[in-house]
Amino acid sequence: MSEAVTRTATTSPGLLASLDPLLREWLPRQRWFAGKGRPVTGFSLVAATELLPSDGKLGLYHLLLQAHQSPAPGDCYQLLIGAREALPPRLAPALIGHVDQGPLAGRTVYEALYDPRPAEVLLEALRTRARIGGLRFERERNQEVRAGLVPRLVASEQSNSSVVYGDTFILKLLRRIVPGINPDLELPLALAREGCPRVPPPTAWIQGDFDGAGGEPYVLGVLQPFVQGAADGWELALRELAKGEDFAAEARALGRATAEVHTALARALPTVTLGRTQLEQMVEGMVERLEAAAQAVPALRPYAPGLHSAFDALAGLAAEGRTWTAQRVHGDLHLGQCLRSPAGQWWLIDFEGEPAKPLAERRMPQPTVRDIAGMLRSFDYAAHSATPPIPGWADTCRAAYCSGYAEVSGVDPRTDPVLLRACETDKAIYEVVYEARHRPEWLPVPLSAVRRLATDDGEPTAPAPLPPSPPPLISPSISPSPRRPHS
Structure with a gap:
C-alpha cells in the first residue's frame, strides 16, 4: 500500500485579483452556479492551493471562493483552474479567459476538469x-x-x-x-x-x-x-414510456432497494422518536411553505384550503399522541438518483440531499416517508412526459413501488396515509414554486398533483396535459441535482 505524500502548497500574491474580472463573467454562466439572476459583486478567497506549478507548461490551482452577491449573501464554490500559454482547440469549451495582470499575466485560464x-x-x-x-x-x-x-x-x-x-x-x-x-x-x-x-x-x-x-x-x-453500463432510472422510465411498456416490475424492485437502504441506515445511525412537539414543528414548517407558495403563485391559491387540510390532519394525529420514528434518509430521492445495473440490480446514489437546504437540515433524521413521497412524485413527472400520456401509468408505478418497499421493510407506506399525504403535498408545493419561477410550461404537472392532494379522499384526477414538445427537463430544485431531471 502506497504511503501518503505530503507537500507544502504555495500560491502567488495577487492571484485572486488577476482572476476576479474573468470569474465575474464566467461563474454565473455555469450550470452549477446557484445565484443566477443576482450579479456577482466580488469574491473572497477561502483557500487557494497550487497543485501544479504555475511556471510550468500547465499550472493548476484549487480554489475555494466565496462569491458576493446582493441582496443575499453568495455561496462558496470549489474551482479547479488550469493555466496555459494557449488553449488547444479541444479545450475551447473550457475557456475562462486571458489574464493580463498578476502572477498569471499572459496566460489563458480554463476549467481544468475538461483537461485529462x-x-x-x-x-x-x-x-x-x-x-x-x-x-x-x-x-x-x-x-x-x-x-x-x-x-x-x-x-x-x-x-x-x-x-x-x-x-x-x-x-x-x-x-x-x-x-x-x-x-x-x-x-x-x-x-x-x-x-x-x-x-x-x-x-x-x-x-x-x-x-x-x-x-x-x-x-x-x-x-x-463506476457502475458500467448502468441505466439512469429516469431515462429508463422514459424509454419504457416511449415504447408503451409497463414499468411496474422495475418500480417494485426499486421499492425493495429503497427499503434495504432505509433499513441499513436505521441500523447504522441513530433513530429518534418524533413526539407532539417535533411533529408540530414539522407541520408548522409545511404550513409556512404553503402560505409563502400561495403568495408567490396565484394558481395555487384556490387549492390552499384543501392542502392545508393535509397538514391539519397530521397535526391532529400528533395532538392525539401519535408518534413516528425518524432516521437518516436519502433526502432527495427520485428516479434520477437511481441506477440499474445490466444485471438488473438497483443502486441509490447522490446522498447530498437538496443542495438549497442548510447542511444541518439535510442531516436531520426524517420519517422515511419523506423519501417515498419524492419517488412517488417522480413517477408522476415521468408519466406527464409521455406524448400522449398513458392513463394509469404513474398510479401503477406508485402502487408497485410501495408494495416492493413493504416486501422488505414489512411496512407499506400506504398504511400511513395521513403522513404520506402531508409529505407528498409538501413536495408538490415545492414543485409548484419552482415550475412557476423557472419552467411555467411545466406548471400543470405539480398542479395536477395539487388538485388530487387537496381532496379529502386523495383520489387521483386526470393529469393536466403538457405542450406537445416540452423543452428538455431540468431538475425542479433551486440547485438541480446532478445529471438527471427529476421531481
Whole structure:
C-alpha cells in the first residue's frame, strides 16, 4: 500500500485579483452556479492551493471562493483552474479567459476538469493519500486505486461535476461548499460499513482543512465505483414510456432497494422518536411553505384550503399522541438518483440531499416517508412526459413501488396515509414554486398533483396535459441535482 505524500502548497500574491474580472463573467454562466439572476459583486478567497506549478507548461490551482452577491449573501464554490500559454482547440469549451495582470499575466485560464492531465493529478493524489497544503486526499485502507486510468468529464452535470476514470471509478466534485460533515460521504460510508449492497461504497474522498471553518473540514469530492453500463432510472422510465411498456416490475424492485437502504441506515445511525412537539414543528414548517407558495403563485391559491387540510390532519394525529420514528434518509430521492445495473440490480446514489437546504437540515433524521413521497412524485413527472400520456401509468408505478418497499421493510407506506399525504403535498408545493419561477410550461404537472392532494379522499384526477414538445427537463430544485431531471 502506497504511503501518503505530503507537500507544502504555495500560491502567488495577487492571484485572486488577476482572476476576479474573468470569474465575474464566467461563474454565473455555469450550470452549477446557484445565484443566477443576482450579479456577482466580488469574491473572497477561502483557500487557494497550487497543485501544479504555475511556471510550468500547465499550472493548476484549487480554489475555494466565496462569491458576493446582493441582496443575499453568495455561496462558496470549489474551482479547479488550469493555466496555459494557449488553449488547444479541444479545450475551447473550457475557456475562462486571458489574464493580463498578476502572477498569471499572459496566460489563458480554463476549467481544468475538461483537461485529462489535471484530472489525472486528482486521481494520483487520491491513490497516494496525498496532503497538499490544506487539501487531504483520503482513501479507505482496504481499497486500492490503480494508476493510469484514463479520465473523461461527464458532460451532463448540473449542480456538481463528475469525472469517470477508465469505467472503474467516478469522482464527484461538489461545487457549492460548506464546512461540516456532508451526507454525500457520510451516508454511503455508513451503508458500506453496514454491508448494504444498494449504494456504491466510497473508495476515496477529498477534504479540506482551512482556517475560518470553525475547525470543521470541507468535504470536496467523493470517489466511488463506476457502475458500467448502468441505466439512469429516469431515462429508463422514459424509454419504457416511449415504447408503451409497463414499468411496474422495475418500480417494485426499486421499492425493495429503497427499503434495504432505509433499513441499513436505521441500523447504522441513530433513530429518534418524533413526539407532539417535533411533529408540530414539522407541520408548522409545511404550513409556512404553503402560505409563502400561495403568495408567490396565484394558481395555487384556490387549492390552499384543501392542502392545508393535509397538514391539519397530521397535526391532529400528533395532538392525539401519535408518534413516528425518524432516521437518516436519502433526502432527495427520485428516479434520477437511481441506477440499474445490466444485471438488473438497483443502486441509490447522490446522498447530498437538496443542495438549497442548510447542511444541518439535510442531516436531520426524517420519517422515511419523506423519501417515498419524492419517488412517488417522480413517477408522476415521468408519466406527464409521455406524448400522449398513458392513463394509469404513474398510479401503477406508485402502487408497485410501495408494495416492493413493504416486501422488505414489512411496512407499506400506504398504511400511513395521513403522513404520506402531508409529505407528498409538501413536495408538490415545492414543485409548484419552482415550475412557476423557472419552467411555467411545466406548471400543470405539480398542479395536477395539487388538485388530487387537496381532496379529502386523495383520489387521483386526470393529469393536466403538457405542450406537445416540452423543452428538455431540468431538475425542479433551486440547485438541480446532478445529471438527471427529476421531481
